[in-house]
Amino acid sequence: MEFDPSEDQAAFRDVVRKFARTELAPGYLERAKSESFPWAEHRAIAGLGVLGMLAGPERNPQGVEDYVAAGLVVEELAYADFNLANAVIPVFLMTSLIARHAGPDLREQWLEPLVTGQAYVALGLTEPDAGSDVTAIRTTATVDGDDYVIRGEKTSVTMLAHSDAILLVANTVRDGTSVGVSTFLVPLDLPDIGKAPIADTGWLPMGRGVLHLDGVRVPASALVGAEGAAFRSVLGGFDFTRPLLALTGIGCAQASVDETAEYLRSRRAFGAPLSRFEGASFVLAEHATQLEAARLLCYSTLWRRSVGKPHTALAAMTKWYGPQEASKAVHDCLLLHGNFGYSAEFPFEQRMRDVLAVEIADGTAQIQKIIIARELFGPDFVPYDRSRR
Numbered sequence: 287m288e289f290d291p292s293e294d295q296a297a298f299r300d301v302v303r304k305f306a307r308t309e310l311a312p313g314y315l316e317r318a319k320s321e322s323f324p325w326a327e328h329r330a331i332a333g334l335g336v337l338g339m340l341a342g343p344e345r346n347p348q349g350v351e352d353y354v355a356a357g358l359v360v361e362e363l364a365y366a367d368f369n370l371a372n373a374v375i376p377v378f379l380m381t382s383l384i385a386r387h388a389g390p391d392l393r394e395q396w397l398e399p400l401v402t403g404q405a406y407v408a409l410g411l412t413e414p415d416a417g418s419d420v421t422a423i424r425t426t427a428t429v430d431g432d433d434y435v436i437r438g439e440k441t442s443v444t445m446l447a448h449s450d451a452i453l454l455v456a457n458t459v460r461d462g463t464s465v466g467v468s469t470f471l472v473p474l475d476l477p478d479i480g481k482a483p484i485a486d487t488g489w490l491p492m493g494r495g496v497l498h499l500d501g502v503r504v505p506a507s508a509l510v511g512a513e514g515a516a517f518r519s520v521l522g523g524f525d526f527t528r529p530l531l532a533l534t535g536i537g538c539a540q541a542s543v544d545e546t547a548e549y550l551r552s553r554r555a556f557g558a559p560l561s562r563f564e565g566a567s568f569v570l571a572e573h574a575t576q577l578e579a580a581r582l583l584c585y586s587t588l589w590r591r592s593v594g595k596p597h598t599a600l601a602a603m604t605k606w607y608g609p610q611e612a613s614k615a616v617h618d619c620l621l622l623h624g625n626f627g628y629s630a631e632f633p634f635e636q637r638m639r640d641v642l643a644v645e646i647a648d649g650t651a652q653i654q655k656i657i658i659a660r661e662l663f664g665p666d667f668v669p670y671d672r673s674r675r
């Protein structure tokens with residue numbers, strides 16, 4: 287077994303680390319409290335070659351599709367700015383799905399702008415009555431001549447406020463009969479589209495919103511992948527976005543732990559620096575341990591994806607364990623800063639609200655545990671029988 291990154295991976299990580307800690311970290315708090323999306327910083331990240339990493343060989347500066355390197359990048363970005371790191375992950379998902387499953391027109395139109403940070407494509411899966419149970423979605427795409435006409439509502443769409451298009455899933459109806467759930471790339475400037483913002487507790491630059499589609503007409507070329515094949519392509523992508531989301535929590539929590547270690551060294555109580563008291567230092571030691579365990583789980587999952595080994599259960603493990611541990615670590619770091627930690631001038635309360643997002647997005651802990659049980663122990667461990675519903 288080899289646990290160190292390769293020379294190339296480490297070199298790219300170091301470039302991103304230097305950029306993130308000098309250029310991004312100082313402005314995190316101010317950006318995190320604003321609803322504007324930091325396009326300049328996102329494009330600067332694009333300028334490092336990050337956004338093309340999973341966009342196919344022509345646009346990938348690394349040459350090879352390396353999910354471990356993608357993990358190293360998002361962890362480094364999240365150490366400095368959790369939200370900017372999370373804005374990278376949908377780009378990875380979209381470029382990967384478009385490069386693999388879209389036709390030449392869509393590839394030509396969207397890949398380059400996504401990779402250079404000039405455009406953004408959101409993901410529309412969740413609906414008001416269908417989140418964890420994605421198979422319950424009600425949005426329809428009805429075939430009408432050479433077009434599809436889409437009706438329905440998507441909610442909780444990250445970056446909706448700032449996106450140019452959305453990749454959404456819809457039940458596809460042909461000649462009055464459902465032919466399964468398909469994926470469509472829908473520009474957001476089409477007629478019959480309505481958007482409304484969601485007032486969030488954190489994740490503010492990420493412009494989450496609700497999308498109404500009231501008979502939106504798209505050509506057949508908007509279809510991404512085969513009709514009825516949406517769940518295989520989009521949900522397969524979650525097997526790499528889950529460890530990446532977990533790593534954003536881990537990066538953000540690691541920054542909190544490192545800052546708190548510095549603070550304990552300098553803050554004195556009862557005649558000594560707080561770092562001398564095990565009641566304080568053991569809290570950091572325990573979080574450092576758990577973050578390292580979560581991190582190893584993420585990188586082993588990403589490595590398995592890179593080499594084509596099964597990793598669905600591991601991906602689900604990273605997604606409940608990593609964000610949960612990250613949230614706990616940030617919470618304890620806030621407490622170890624005493625009254626200062628509670629102040630909005632320190633980053634901890636902001637990070638707590640931001641990190642909560644990855645406990646829910648891409649599936650909650652309960653849903654990950656259902657996936658783990660199903661993958662490891664078989665269908666008897668799925669907690670419902672769909673045929674009886």
Ligand SMILES: Cc1cc2nc3c(=O)[nH]c(=O)nc-3n(C[C@H](O)[C@H](O)[C@H](O)COP(=O)(O)OP(=O)(O)OC[C@H]3O[C@@H](n4cnc5c(N)ncnc54)[C@H](O)[C@@H]3O)c2cc1C
Binds near residue numbers: 442443444647650652
């Ligand atoms: C910050 C953020 C960003 C997001 N971004 C996007 C996005 O870009 N695109 C998108 O499509 N969606 C997005 N989502 C939506 C997210 O994927 C859903 O919120 C998530 O899958 C849960 O669905 P739900 O909110 O409908 O909760 P529900 O499915 O209604 O679940 C409610 C609660 O019940 C629990 N629960 C549900 N079923 C079970 C079960 N069988 N056993 C035990 N417990 C269960 C859940 O764990 C949860 O705690 C985002 C969410 C957040 C918070």
